[in-house]
Amino acid sequence: MTIANCLEALGHRLPPGVTLLAVSKGQSPEDVEQAYAAGQRRFGESRLQEAEPKIRALRQRCPGLEWHFIGQLQANKVRPVARAFVWIHSLDRLGLAQRLDRIAGDEGCCPQVLLQVKLRPDPNKVGFSPEQVTSQLPMLMHLSHLKLRGLMTMAPLGLEREQLHRLFSDCRQLAQQLRSHLPSAVARDFNQLSMGMSRDWPQAVAAGSTIVRIGSDIFGSR
Template sequence: MSLTEIRSRIAKACDAAGRDPGEVTLIAVSKMQPDHRVRAVLEEGQRVFGENRVQEAAGKWPGFREDFGAVELHIIGPLQTNKARQAMELAQAIHSLDRPKLATTLARLADEIGTCPDLFIQVNTGEEPQKAGILPSEVDSFVAEVRGLGLPLKGLMCIPPVDETPSLHFALLAKFADRNGLAGLSMGMSGDFEEAIALGATHVRVGSAIFGTRP
């Protein structure tokens, strides 16, 4: 599938949901993709990308930014506190704020650096023990805690369990966001982004459907 096809499907999903396609940001997830594939997507005009690992992002994006100018980078994978400064210096958004210790680290670094990327709290909607994210019962209190630290909280993010209907998790995340006055919903990947758009997604994270299977 191509970038053009994904953009067309996003536009159709927005039309079906009565939404403006401009409300949905396509994040091209370039983690573990070879440079020639990423370059091809950049040459097609895509300027918003997602990376899981800060180390990989640091090795890849400074060079691409030299060649292509401003690229918006989103960190979408688990973030270790010792990588937080590097993430904040590289990225325009972090989608995986998932614990109080990370929030306090980001707040301290934001004071030092003077800026902070947009933040999304990752919610473990399926309550899976192996998965990162705040539990549903803790969302409201953690949102309040993050806001109390003065951080730029934009929304919530989730990754539904692979064996469950994703729309149930998207609807739950939307409910939490609405209850807390948050506009951003980072949800939906290659296999289910149209369902996510129907339920209010503002950011969809699409990798293999754009780049092909990772080597």
């Protein structure tokens, strides 16, 4: 199937209100251009070194692209990430959020951010624990150069379908609990759940995901 055909098939399967984020890491600018020609506008990248030249190459050829950073954010890469990306899905600790807030103020930008939470033991994943994100929420919501939009989580490998649904449901419930403690002006925009990838997005959508991060189902295996 072509990239356009894959996007069309996904569009028929995703319910209204769920945003498709095309994960373009490892893909060429030409592949992104094909997806763009098929109507896709939101793309996710996880490696700054790869993403920056791709973003520059496509700035004129594909106006209106919205770039999302979905990889682990390193402290020494915060400034260039803040410059290049409108959304950051992987804010995984308070100190990093505070650093991003300071740098966003310097750069005159206001990134849309999702707090990455870790809901199951997994040595390969990082993120706030539910207890951390709950106790640190008052400090996070006062970071004036960040726009808190919701939560992001990733499932460990090897979970069964029912376990996946339970994990994603736990994330939705945590977001609801956090939202209840936010001022109404902040709570109104704290409404996004970035959950689900090519291997598990149906379970994520069934549990309430609003953003799915899909790469191989669009571009094929790398």
